Amino acid sequence: MDLSYPPQAEEFRAELRTWLAANIPAAWTVPGFWATVGEDEAFDLRRDWERRKALAGFAGIDWPVEYGGRGGTPAMRAIHDSELVRAHAPRSVNSLGLVFLAPTVMAVGTPRQKAEIIGPMLRNEVIWCQGFSEPGAGSDLAALRTHGVLDGDEYVVNGQKVWTTFAGRGDRIFTMVRTEPGSSRHRGLSLLLIDMDAAGVEVRPIRQMSGVSEFGEVFLTDVRVPASQCVGGIGNGWATAMLLLSFERGAAGISQYTAYRQAYDEIVRVARALGRDGDPVLRQELARRRVELECLHYQAMHVLTEVERGHDLGAASSVTKLQWSQAYQGLFETFDELLGADVALLRPTADLDLTALRQESFWTRSVTIWGGSSQVQRTIVAERVLGLPRGS
Amino acid sequence: MDLSYPPQAEEFRAELRTWLAANIPAAWTVPGFWATVGEDEAFDLRRDWERRKALAGFAGIDWPVEYGGRGGTPAMRAIHDSELVRAHAPRSVNSLGLVFLAPTVMAVGTPRQKAEIIGPMLRNEVIWCQGFSEPGAGSDLAALRTHGVLDGDEYVVNGQKVWTTFAGRGDRIFTMVRTEPGSSRHRGLSLLLIDMDAAGVEVRPIRQMSGVSEFGEVFLTDVRVPASQCVGGIGNGWATAMLLLSFERGAAGISQYTAYRQAYDEIVRVARALGRDGDPVLRQELARRRVELECLHYQAMHVLTEVERGHDLGAASSVTKLQWSQAYQGLFETFDELLGADVALLRPTADLDLTALRQESFWTRSVTIWGGSSQVQRTIVAERVLGLPRGS
Amino acid sequence: MYFALTDEQRALAETVRALLADRFDLRAVRAVVDDERGDGHPADLWRAVGEQGWLSVCVPQEHGGLGLGLLDAQVIAREFGAGVVPGPWAATVLAGAAVRRDGSPEQAAAVLGPLGVGELVATVALRGPGGSFGPGGIAVRADAAGRLDGAASGVEYAHVADVIVVAATEPTPPGVDAGGGDAGGGVGLYLLERGGAGVRIERQAGIDGTTRLAALTLSGAPAARLPGSDAAALADLLGRGAVLAAADLVGVARAALTRTVAYDTERVQFGRPVGSFQALAHHLADLHVAVTMAEHAVLYAAHALDENRPDADLAVAVAKSKTNQAAGDATAAMVQYHGGIGYTWEHDTHFFYKRAKRLIAAFGDSRQHLEQVARLTVDTVS
């Protein structure tokens, strides 16, 4: 057991921390700041800030230098993510590209794809959307119906994607398309890259129950996509998707822990402001939530250990997903409970503005649905970890 | 809404209450008394007491007079059951016969069966066991393998039954047997009545985790059963079983509520003796359990209302089973919790003997298993009440 | 033994359902919710509800009301919950109950008649900013002349109310009214009229677009004391409020469950209807049991208050805490089992989820009601 990071990683932490302190506007560190900014303005601020961070050398932390990365370790990546949260930096606007697409291109992309995709993504010159989910194919990716028909050296793509983050603001989308007519389930799929401003691409924002519109629907009507814009080979989309999704290894756990700890402290402050932090029943509830957060931290350290040793994580990411999503959602259930009669109000007292925490509370209802619902994750754990017989 | 009972029922209550006060030994009303008596002696005391009660006219409350019953209403039956609990009378030793077999015989028995079975059962001259469950056929009755082969006018029965209450003390058993060679699932079954002292019947008691041995296994080896000892027709056993099980209509809810209320009060007294009844967290837990008990009471009144109006209860008995079993089990989870460090001891302090409550706490672990496990009940509710599509 | 609604009560439920289906379905609800600057009080619905007599359900017949009980009122509340209906119906019924119970004959005559026919919107203001429901949560003080100072928060539809019943602490208990120091004294209910001096009413932003809230700031605002009011009157009002909130909630819960069953019977994933997956089906079965128990509990509590049964206080606390649990679970499951769509503004799910959030905390949250259950059961075992 050794919970320290190597000196090189701690040096990196110090360097990053100094840079962040000098570069994050003070206003951003006030809780609730981002709820006071319009969605468009917020996106631009985040995009520009992240670009500056990249130019300062704090991006692609664990990517090879040849791709513009820093060539660091998984631990440095965890430190980077966690320090950003600690410094109240905004979340990345390009995370789907950075987490999923970039390593996939590094692994199976053509030399040209590598050159064209990775650098611009790192500098936020191109913001990537993900187009996997469809109406009727939420958790069940293989049921997708968007299809592309070869016409010359272009695919003519028709279909509809949904739950696309930043659909209205992204520049390109990596999307799963059925390119083999008549194929079904896992066969005949391809991962195609499409410009969001191509002819035939239309976007409709989806407003969430919180009132925020971070998602959108993407309608594809006779969109012409060059065959060269396929990653991982035509007809090989299922394998490419499985590779792509495998890069979500639960390595985000340490920064998630940092983020949820901030939320925990913020919620405790609300309880105190309302004079409810001494209630023995609420204290038990808060403690129970904190226990789950600490367990998430342990799980994150476990995953990081395994990743650093190059071990195959198996279904550990399902365990991580269940733990973080339920711990996070549960924390906000306790938040709602401790508000008592004030739960219905955004500003229960003159000096208590709960708008941002309230939006986050609504947001937590979605985290057990997307990215593989809790039901899907439990099936994975039951079958692949416990080895229970498959249900029919 | 009218929660009163008709005058005739209240008169019956007064009469029964007077009789009980005069006939229940004072020692029996001391909490924990039955844990101090040996199992054999307890059985004899209960058997004799119940016989005297029957001879005094307090048995078969809602049975027709022609069968030796009192010809009363479902409300009177509920009053009877509840007053018995209130007076700390022991539970019936013939309840499987009284609840299940008797009404089945009344409905589909031959005149001779009616004459031979019902009266002696009512007077506890014959104690009945039930032989439905088998190893490998617990919740899945149709998987049973005990079989009978016709030889002249007798069936030669071989097989094994399990979870038979009072297997070692009962006089006869009503049992489900596959009488059609080669049949499977719901076909070819018959309900046969077998003497427990017939040649080839062997009983092995099953000790429960609480240490008590109320159940047993019944081994049937070439037991000869006259074909006349079939209720409901040879080969018609599945329909007879469904009829028989339908008599468990959740009408026991009111007396169960009375019993669990006694347990609740007893548990509160233990909390007080240990100085833990003022703990705000435990108070919430106790209150939560009490809420479920009150809900059980409402459900029982609902069921009684429906029964008295002759309505078909549908799957209401599954709702009642889920509610009572979980409320009862949960109450004892709170009991265990409030004991704190003393949970491991039968006598945590000199004047606190928890042996009886402890046995009951273990017992509650079984109530979500037998009589249709919670899992089976939920499937019934999902499919028959909610109308959800059947799983494959 | 008859533990069920009467045929008349069932017919009333049918009528409410039919009226909502016909004149105020979820599209109408959505129009109200989306109109964030609007007052959240649809006039045509109010007229229809008034015409049906539902505003006067508990108003005595001598004041032109239906003269029915809380058991009947909860029938309406339940259907309004199932339809996530906007407007000050429950607030008006509660204010009427207070005036009826504690008001002078003149007050009753002035308020109850117009209220019953929909000419008056009424509401109750019972807690201060950050305060809980109960005497300790009041932040309004009355002086001997009946002037009110202080604040109330989260008042349903105060911004459209013609009369507001305000709970206020009274430094010197008016011995004449309170009938002895034990039950009364220290708290009174006051009738505040729209547009009076010293009253400021401001809308408050809330999470549940189906029900609008406002804050009261009172500075020497003249008000008329309800002469019969005291601490017991406040407790009675809170109890009735809890039962109506529980009834609304149980309507929300049942609708959430029914809609989820319907959706997942149709929705296919992995080649099967989602509702045929056992884990989901069993969870919905458990929710059916919980919602059924909550329905019973609301029935019993309303009846117990109507009949002054000795266990009425326990019944109210049982009903509210059980309903809170069932509705919280059912609406969370509704979001989860609708998949992504259930999380969108365009789908109706969030109406149910948010209304439940608000009502779970209204008129006492679970912590408060469970402690009440403990007081009435743990502390009374001999």
Added chain:
Amino acid sequence: MYFALTDEQRALAETVRALLADRFDLRAVRAVVDDERGDGHPADLWRAVGEQGWLSVCVPQEHGGLGLGLLDAQVIAREFGAGVVPGPWAATVLAGAAVRRDGSPEQAAAVLGPLGVGELVATVALRGPGGSFGPGGIAVRADAAGRLDGAASGVEYAHVADVIVVAATEPTPPGVDAGGGDAGGGVGLYLLERGGAGVRIERQAGIDGTTRLAALTLSGAPAARLPGSDAAALADLLGRGAVLAAADLVGVARAALTRTVAYDTERVQFGRPVGSFQALAHHLADLHVAVTMAEHAVLYAAHALDENRPDADLAVAVAKSKTNQAAGDATAAMVQYHGGIGYTWEHDTHFFYKRAKRLIAAFGDSRQHLEQVARLTVDTVS
């Protein structure tokens, strides 16, 4: 970053598992449990454990021990939990930790050597009848001469112990030892030897046949104070006890889950393996997550105590409360998902269920540890 057991620690776990499989399987456990009049302390197992050095796992090398940490001890505890192993191993290790930390060099020399090779059985007596774990639960008083009066309850294996570490309150804090009024004073640990005057030891009937308990009644019993002991020493001992109990529990929990998975993979109902029913499978998946988190938490807490990390107190409270929940749920599920057989005496399920019941309350129940988490987190937010 290396959050995992070392290869040596994994090998130790393997060795413990192999020894139990070979020399003390569940049939051996059953023999001990069924022999209700026996002392519950199988001598051959004790000898084997002593030979392996597992009794001296935390004893310093200068006293002939392995000189390892709590992290290594929890490896053994976990395997003993998985095997529901009877005997005073944990009690002996804990008593040794107290003597090592707070004893004089002479006391250490006299106790630790013999203890490490299995010549001494030791235990700790930390709470009175009906008392909780903590200073407030002590019912033994020491006088200035080191004589003990009072009672202790639920003491593991006191009836076979050669030395017992007893927590006692001290009316006048011995200023010399406590090192100031703040941390120390008021509580001390005392070494009581077998067969001394004024000591009565009586077996207590318990629910968990794998671990026997006894009560101490002390009347002016002479005992030797551990000179370094104070309130902090008691807290340290309780923390170590909590971690060992949690480690045992997490072994119980993992075994309960693994055995249930194995049983329901084979058991067929309605023509399918029971484990293929989704509701059951999903519940077991949730239990896997909970047990995995509990395993991590025990690791972290043991390491935090070994390294005196600043968050060690929080880590202990997190580990015990999480493990309590995981083990309670896993063993209850084990009974439920074995069907009827899981409820019988003949099946092994009840060993796991009952041992978990006992351990969940040992060295602090969840209520106590969660309040500790609140003290260390809610109250420290600035």
